Amino acid sequence: MVQKYQSPVRVYKCPFELVMAVSESLMCTASPGFLVHGDFVPTSPNIQYDFVFLPSQIAGVEYVIFIQKNTVNWKERTLLIEAHNETFANRVVVLETCSYSVHPENEEWTCFEQSASLDIKSFFGFESTVEKIAMKQYTANIKRGKEVIEHYLKELISQGITFIPRWTPPPASTQKAKRTQAVRHSLGIFPHMPHFSPELLFSSSPADKLDADYIERYLGQLTPMQESCLIRLRQWLQEAHKGKIPKDEHILRFLRARDFNIDKAREMLCQSLTWRKQYQVDYILQTWRPPSLLEEYYAGGWHYQDKDGRPLYILRLGQMDTKGLVKALGEESLLRHVLSINEEGQKRCEENTNQFGCPITSWTCLVDLEGLNMRHLWRPGVKALLRIIEVVEDNYPETLGRLLIVRAPRVFPVLWTLVSPFINENTRQKFLIYSGNNYQGPGGLVDYLDKDVIPDFLGGECVCNVPEGGLVPKSLYQTDEEPENSDHIRLWTETIYHSANVLKGAPHEIVVEILEGESVITWDFDILKGDVVFCLFHSKRAPEISRKEATLSSTSSAGDNVQLIDKSWVLGVDYSRMESPLVCREGESIQGSHVTRWPGFYVLQWKMHSPLPCSGTSLPRVDDVLASLQVSNHKCKLMYYFEVLASKDFRGSMSSLESCNSGFSQLSGATTSSNQSQSSSLISR
Incomplete structure (x- = not known):
């Protein structure tokens, strides 16, 4: 695989002629042991011949020959240097190009660009390894040339050489003399010329996205190879994606996520760009308006910044009713809200970068788990x-x-065990977890947040306006009859919950076929209206619904109500009860699981609850009469969800938490929690 390097544009804050004078004076300082052929006097210390150091050392070759061609255009003020190897040409192909030109926005500045490629065609089966080692050696010294030129520019300035006149075409009769004079001028002293400011020479440049100084100012310190990856991926996007391309900091995030592997980063970035275009994520900050319910019960918000200038987001997860939010708003609204938070975070990073004068490319999240429970x-x-x-x-x-996690309760290790495998390893290394109150004092939040920023609910002095969350009223839960706002962008198409109506004498039933014993049926449902009785039955026969009953069911007011157990079936003969009847009252949330003993057909049944009949000698109670009237006049409504887990997946599953082990022992080395790994025995109802 060919190894390539492409530099950003490096800017010398001085005229082209002065840079050429330095390059010319450095001609005789070429590295010993190299034979350089050139058709023009100036050369450049930016040219690196480290590519073939390793092959030459292995082969025992004393001299390595390169062919270098320098082309200068004094009128256009450009210099192009092209070099390739003569030694090992049948095994190693090295191409290197350097160019000097005038800055497009300031003719008193000089731009420098450099590119190189290395292709080892044959090297005893170690081609790829040698290429990577040679490129690493090459990039390790890539900035040395710029530093050398800057050093000698300072030397010239200290000697009073601050200006060299630009080239002008001489008369034909004196062309040879003028050319000799120009060479002497480039090496001479001109104390009478206007002074050139040394401060301007090495000051920061404007935010030019092709400028190396811009990269350092707005993107951070990058190695030469990382700069090359950024420039090359950016150039590819400009060619492949005509028109708008992502911002440089956005491209850099994908490169970092793939350890600066250009091919992997490009694939990941292109998939993300397609996703953003498909769902119009670029416009989410302009189009998304959180529902009032989300603003009231979503316990999260932005809160100043940390000590490093990163925007700070606070999430009071322990106080948030995640179950209620999902049921009341659906996954679409929650996902869109999270996306808007991420888009807002990127925007705040840009603002803080401009405000604090240093690159801010990420944010800090403070998660309070006080109140986290089953x-x-x-x-x-x-x-x-x-x-x-x-x-x-x-x-x-x-x-x-x-990510700062504070007040982690004893149930947190279970949540961490379930979630951590889905989090990227680089992200997990950024987690700092504190249990109890050990987030206070040295080693705690004060190491990352100023005291006047720590929220009041964590013992700080700053009043935090992040909502406190709370339980979402069940009356706000959605059903299939109340779909989410059609204006929302659909990112997920499946529906987790189903709704059902239960009438007197018309239970709602679901059949689950189990092919192997020791499987687990899990369920979760909410009673939205009325009281119901829940049961679980088993049968070796497959329940069937008759054509007549199917017709009646489709035309009844129950809508999606389904009855599967035939009226002729005899309990204890045709089918058997696997769970005792459970009376569920209006407003209750029920979760449970059942480990199946035998294969066959299992039926989950919800039927309307009726008060027990009164004996003939006693008078009916007022409560029973009122309940009877309520049942006769209203249908019951419920939302349900069920899933079948294989026996091997049951232990430690999310709904049947049995003998789960603590996840603290699996946390990153950065975790500051002093809690020891401990086991929990948690059984879901």
Whole structure:
């Protein structure tokens, strides 16, 4: 595989002629042991011949010959240097190009660009390894040439050489004399010429996206190879994606996420760009308006910045009713809200970069887990969380600078065990976890946040306006009859929950076929109206619904109500009860699981609950009469979800948390929690 390098544009804040004078004076300082052929006097210390050091050392060759061609255009003020190897040409192909030109926005500045490629065609089977080692050696010294020229520019300035006149075409009769004079001038002293400011020479340049100084100012310190990857991927995007391309910091995030492997980063970035275009994510900050319910119950918000200038986002996860939010708003609204948070975070990073004068490319998230309990380990909610994590990991890599988790309760290791495998290893290394109150004092939040920024609910002095969350009223839960706003962008098409109506004498039933014993049936449902009785039955026969009953069911007011157990079936003969009847009252949320003993057909049944009949000698109670009237006049309504788990997947599953082990022992080395690994025995109802 050919190894390539492409530099950004490096700017010398001095005229082209002065840079040429330095290059010319350095001609005789070429590295010993190299034979350089050139058809023009000036050469450049930026040219590196380290590519063939390793092959020459292995082969025992004393001299390595390069062919170098220098082409100068004094009128256009350009210099092009092209070099290739003569030694090992049948095994190693080295091409290197350097160019000097006038800055397009300031004719008193000089731009420098450099590119190189290395292709080892044959080297005892170690071609790829030698290429990578040689390129690493090459880039390790790539900035040395710029430093050498800057050093000698300072030397010239200290001697009073601050200006060299530009070339002008001489008369034909004196052309030879003028050329000799120009060479002497380039090496001479001109104390009478206007002074050139040394401060301008090495000051920061404007935000030119092709400028190396711009990269350092707005993107951070990069190695020469990392700069090359950024420039090459950016150039590819400009050629392949005509028109708008991502910002440089956005491209750099994908490169970092793939350890600067251009091919992998390009694939990941292109998939993300397609995703953004398909779902119009670029416009989400202009189009998304969170529902009032989300603004009230979503316990998260932006809060100043940390000590490094990163925007700070606070999430009071322990106080947030994730289950209620999913049921009331659906996954679409939550996902869109999370995407808007990420888009806002990128915007704030740009603002802080301009404000603080240093690159800010990520943000800090402070997660308070006070109040986290088993309600947060609700399986569909965790599944929704994992889907959100997947979308964010794929499309917003390297945006999280640090994650501070405080007041982690004893149930947190279970959640961590379930979620951590889906989080990228680079991201997990940024987690700092504190249990109890050990986030206070040295080694705690004060190491990352100023005291006047720590929220009041964590013992700080700053009043935090992040909503406190709370339980979402069940009256706000959605059903299939109340779909999400049609204006929302559909990112997920499947529906987790189904709704059903239950009438007197017309139960709602679901059949689940089990092919192997020791499987696990899990369920989760909410009673939205009325009282119902839940049962689980088993039969070796497959329940069938008759054509007549199917017709009646489709035309009845129950809508999606389905009855599967035939009226002629005898309990204890045709089918058997596997779970005792459970009376579920209006407003209750029920979760449970059943380990199957035998293969066959299992039926989940919900039927309307009727008060027990009164004996003939006693008078009916007022409560029974009122309940009877309520049942006769209203239908019951419920939302349900069920899933079948294989026996090998049951232990430690999200809905049947049995004998789960602590996940603290699996946390990164950066974790500051002093808690020891401990086991929990948690059984979901």
